[in-house]
Amino acid sequence: MPSSNTLEQLLSARGDLWRGRQRPPVPSISTGRAALDQQLPGGGWPRGKLIELLPERVGVGEMELLLPCLAEQTRQGLPVLFLAPPLIPCPQSLVRHKLDLTRLLIVREQQYTFWAAEQCLKSGLCGAIVAWPASADVRERSVRRLQLAAENGQAPVFLCYAPGCKPPASLAALRLAIRTGGALDVLRGQRGKSPDTIRLNASNVVSLTTRARS
Amino acid sequence: MPHEALWTGIVCPQTAMQALLRLLPEDFDLEDALAVHDTVGGRTRVIEVNRAAHRLGVHAGQVLADALAIAPGLHSLPRARKAEQRLLEEIALRAYQYSHQVAITGDGVVLETGGSRRLHGRLDTLLGALADDLAQMGLITRLGSAPVPAAACLLARRKRHQAKLPALRKLLSEWPLAHLALAPGELRKLDSLGLKHLRDVQALPRFERDRRLGQALTRYLDEITGHQQTPLVYWQPAEQFHQRLELPVPTIRSEALLFMLNRVLEQLHHWLQVRDRSLTRIEVEMHPEDQGPVVELRTGLGQAGFHRQRLLEILRLKLEPVRLQSAIESLVVRAESTAEQPPPQADLWTGTNVNDAWPALLDRLKARVGEEGLCGIAACSDHRPEKSWKWSPPGTTTAVCETPLRPNWLLPHPKPCQIKSLTLMDGPERIEAGWWDGQDTRRDYWIAHDRHGNKLWIFHEYKPGSGWFVHGLFG
Structure with missing residues (x-):
């Protein structure tokens, strides 16, 4: 219908008009990859939200995925926390990604992961938190607590489940699965299970690039 | 003038009653009849009573046995000079x-x-x-x-x-x-x-x-009457803060112990004020009544200063995982301090001190995970990848030398792998080092892909052993 088309055009031309079907803008931090930013609900990693990562194997691409954002946070003088990383983050590689090592803090004890993450969030001082909890500690209640704590702060919280760990039903803003070879699936976006699942694929993990879903 | x-x-x-009451746990019922007794010349007499005991007919000067006969419910504690x-x-x-x-x-x-x-x-x-x-x-x-x-x-x-x-x-x-x-x-x-x-x-x-x-x-x-001068020995606050508390009632409950510690911290606060010093470290020893192992809580502060609630919280975190075997009868508190006192800078709007929030967070984390558990990471100048990194104290690091491409993750120990299932992509990078410390190593590092497309960092070892190993992951 030409008349409704005109109306649509008129309405969408106005920048000061907010319509119910649009979502209010979510404050976010760029992922450092334009292609990925476009696909995420807020145009980047949402601030003050819990982001769940489900890597298929350890070291399958989670660090590569997060490093641009983490490095940017440290360069702005904000501390970044690694809670119980499963392997040793290589300092030479972190510096190559322009991460300021003086701003990086690592908690090596795995049993206090959720507690430490909550303390850091409460302080409101951290730029980003990446936690690798033990599968046994992952319970709906602790994830829920963490999510509530995250909402008081400005920092994105990345919860990286151990491979094979069944994540509890949670209200995380984003849930991403990282498949071997560096393919990325958005299992859950801001709109619940996103109908337009993004598939990020890469010839290798070093540069993640988007590819339209076939 | x-x-x-x-x-x-x-x-x-x-005095005797008040001194003891200060050491009794908070939940001690003050409505209970309470007396303090002392032994003078072989006879144990009541020296002070509280109101409830007085109502029961107990009075100072009474022999303890008589007092207990009159008021069987009387709590009597020995005088603690x-x-x-x-x-x-x-x-x-x-x-x-x-x-x-x-x-x-x-x-x-x-x-x-x-x-x-x-x-x-x-x-x-x-x-x-x-x-x-x-x-x-x-x-x-x-x-x-x-x-x-x-x-x-x-x-x-x-x-x-x-x-x-x-x-x-x-x-x-x-x-x-x-x-x-x-x-x-x-x-x-x-x-x-x-x-x-x-x-x-x-x-x-x-x-x-x-x-x-x-x-x-x-x-x-x-x-x-002022006809003669009184010689006075002026009291000076101690040079070092060192307190030993004997608990009148030994306790195993951590809440009661924390209550005592809070009392000590209050004194420490005044001591720091009059000596114009800031706290850097506090050590608490808890001696159990049966000569068992002494429980020690030590905590250093990231930033010198004193915040009673925060310090108490740190001690609480330290005390939580400790399983007390038997009741604690005395506490020893030692404090290390520095004369440098950073001026407290309170935030104009919230009234809280923003400057020390970060050290406070570090202290809290350290209290739980231990000094070792919280760290940064630093590079070491060694060509062998397993020796090219170390844990460093939080907030510190070292300059990183330029190296060829390194993986994001290093395995704590290289793992043997099957070279047949991998495709070599880039390399080799020859690393030959360690002849000076008896760990002579010669390896060729490669970047390789596995069947799923994961990028690995592998090496072919020639010395001391031989074979293919995975050493890192580019993920």
């Missing part, structure tokens, strides 16, 4: 914030307030502030002032203030002798001589007084 000396005395009615002495020192520490001339005189604390009068305007303001401080410590105290130190505590017991010497002399001469701090034996002697008031004693010729009553008593009377 010389000022007229004025001494303020602080006395604690029921050390605790009493510490109580006086606590008061002295508080008083030291008002005057540099503070002395502990047997039953109380005296401080010179004449010199501080100008600072506080009127004496009332000073005494009011002092009384508030003492009340905040949870103590019941009485204050009194006199121009001579020996009389200050006497007046404090009666809550009298007398700034002028002639008026003091007049007041004292009217007092019955029982109001003075005299030993019971001396009182009996004076009574048997028919002397009831101080003026009766003063009426005696000096020679007669010395001969009949002894020089010590005459001297005491001269001191309180």
Whole structure:
């Protein structure tokens, strides 16, 4: 219908008009990859939200995925926390990604992961938190607590489940699965299970690039 | 400008009881009949009672067995002279914030307030502030002032203030002798001589007084009336903070222990204030009653300073995982401090100190995960990848040298792998090092892909062993 088309055009031309079907803008931090930013609900990693990562194997691409954002946070003088990383983050590689090592803090004890993450969030001082909890500690209640704590702060919280760990039903803003070879699936976006699942694929993990879903 | 000396005395009615009550856990029912007993000359007598015990008919001077017969529910604790002495020192520490001339005189604390009068305007303001401080410590105290130190505590017991010497002399001469701090034996002697008031004693010729009553008593009377100077040993806050608390009732409950620690922290706070120092480290030792292993809690502070609630929280975190085997009977608290005191900078809007929030967070994390558990990461100048990194204290790192491409993750130990299932992509990078420390190594590093497309960092070892190993992951 030409008349409704005109109306649509008129309405969408106005920048000061907010319509119910649009979502209010979510404050976010760029992922450092334009292609990925476009696909995420807020145009980047949402601030003050819990982001769940489900890597298929350890070291399958989670660090590569997060490093641009983490490095940017440290360069702005904000501390970044690694809670119980499963392997040793290589300092030479972190510096190559322009991460300021003086701003990086690592908690090596795995049993206090959720507690430490909550303390850091409460302080409101951290730029980003990446936690690798033990599968046994992952319970709906602790994830829920963490999510509530995250909402008081400005920092994105990345919860990286151990491979094979069944994540509890949670209200995380984003849930991403990282498949071997560096393919990325958005299992859950801001709109619940996103109908337009993004598939990020890469010839290798070093540069993640988007590819339209076939 | 010389000022007229004025001494303020602080006395604690029921010192023995108050000293013990401070050490009892918070939830101790104060409505219970409570008494303090002491053994003098082989007989155990009640020396102080609380109101509930008094109502039951227990009174000071009673033999303990009699008191227990009258009131079977009576709690009686043995007198703790050390605790009493510490109580006086606590008061002295508080008083030291008002005057540099503070002395502990047997039953109380005296401080010179004449010199501080100008600072506080009127004496009332000073005494009011002092009384508030003492009340905040949870103590019941009485204050009194006199121009001579020996009389200050006497007046404090009666809550009298007398700034002028002639008026003091007049007041004292009217007092019955029982109001003075005299030993019971001396009182009996004076009574048997028919002397009831101080003026009766003063009426005696000096020679007669010395001969009949002894020089010590005459001297005491001269001191309180200001005819003679009182030698005072001025009290000074200790150089080091070191407190030992004997708990009257051994306890295994951590809440009760934390309550005690809170009391000690309160003292530490005053000590730091009067010595103008900041805390850097605190050590707590808990001695169990059966000579079992001593429980130690140590914590260093990321930033020198003192925040009682925060410190208490850290101690609570440290105490939580400790499983106490038996009841704790004494606590020892030691503090390390520095003279540098960073000026506290409070945030204009929230009133909280933003500068120390980060060190506070680090302290809290460290309290739980341990000093080792919280760290940064730094590079080491060694070509062997397994020796090219180290954990470093939080917030520190070292300069990183330029290296060829490294993976994001290093495996703690290289893992043997099957080269057949991998595709070599880039390399080799020859690393030959360690001949100087007996770990001579020769390897060729490659970047490889596995069947799933994961990028690995692998090496072919020639020395000391041989074979293919995975050493890192580019993910």
